[in-house]
Amino acid sequence: MSVDKPATRSRKVLLIDDDASLRRVTEYSLQSAGFHVLSAVDGKEGLASFMTEFPQVVITDIQMPGMSGYEVLQQIKAERPETVVIVITAFSSVEKAVEAMKQGAYDYLAKPFSRDELVLMVDKAFNLLGLQEENRRLRDELEHQVDFDHMVGISDVMQDVFDVVRRVAPTEASVLITGESGTGKELIARAIHQGGSRSKEPFIAINCAAIPANLLESELFGHMRGAFTGAVRDRAGKFEQADGGTLFLDEVGEMPLELQPKLLRVLQEMEVEPLGGKPRSVNVRIIAATNQDVESALEEGRFREDLYYRLNVIPIELPALRKRVEDIPLLVRHFLERYSAGNPVDISETALESMATYSWPGNVRELQNAVERMVILNHGESLGQHHLPEKLRSTASSSKKTIVNLPPEGYPLEAIEKEVVVQSLERNDWNQTRAAAFLQVPRHTLIYRMEKYDIRKP
Ligand SMILES: Nc1ncnc2c1ncn2[C@@H]1O[C@H](COP(=O)(O)OP(=O)(O)OP(=O)(O)O)[C@@H](O)[C@H]1O
């Protein structure tokens, strides 16, 4: 995640000294070296100025009437520990300087000091601050970077998805990911977890569709020994395993209706009650996924609306692979690299084209498997059309001569034309210029067809 660099702040130095002539000389030396100097005659005035201006560096005399330099140092460190404080001491009192450094001062200047000594030290202080800030920024970036190393996508739709992921990862919001099987829902869920503050805590996934309904409750919430036949020992549920981290409720659309109110209660109260045990509180972030059409599950009463709204704070919809054809060549190369570790396998343009025209009902997973198979079966050889799985080859060869497979009983030409226009628009996110270019016709021709067939963006 790229963090905007703050505009270079002016380099502010606060000088606190009761000796007017020393103040004047020091102020002048620092100003002429390019620092922005604030000055104060005593500790009280100095702290007041500190609290309004927040200079990065403070130079304070130790021995002053009223508040001592130590006190100034302590208060500044308590307020803003990152501030660099330099103390001024009399030549003869090095032990005072040592004491100040024990209390957190960065360095000391012994009177009388030269202009060079002064400027050099303040310069060093700012360099240190710059490094500290850079470190902090890098650390932040590392900790909260969403890991897209394993995810590729250049299509606008996927870039939009990545944007949402980046924005939502650092929050605690529940996310509901929808998309056909194999579109990358779990990968997105992991990226969100990785990019948030819980990244060092567990990411626990549970597939609600893969577990028999009667076991799902104890899987989720746990059970105590003897709670039911077969419960031979206490067992923590997925919620407890995920405590502090993220729980990924995969295929949440398959959650049995009778379990849904219980899940909702847990989500609202963040408290689980293991079967046969006492309630205990948990702290988990919820990411859910489903490849079902949730809307119709809601309409048909298979999914509770209240639970749906609790899960669906941030929706992320993963488009089917056929809706982001631009990503296909990239994904092919990505998986080729992964599976042909060491000696990358090449692939011909025509083979790539065939892959891009195939409809991939199994989405990225299907493509990944196809590439893996091809690499395994053709050790090291460059991949061409004849290496493609059968079903892809047929689209490839048919795409040479016949693009449309007509049913034997015949088909109206206008319906075909309309279909072609709609598909081209969908493929190009309803951008008319791009859809027209795709069909290799002028834009007004496309618009004419859209009017003729009453085609409108849904
Ligand atoms: N954008 C992508 N870049 C690279 N690999 C991807 C991408 N999307 C998916 N994959 C890979 O495809 C496979 C399927 O992804 P994932 O398991 O996340 O899909 P899913 O939507 O959860 O599928 P299902 O609904 O079948 O559970 C994984 O091996 C994953 O690494």
Ligand SMILES: [Mg+2]
């Ligand atoms: Mg999955």
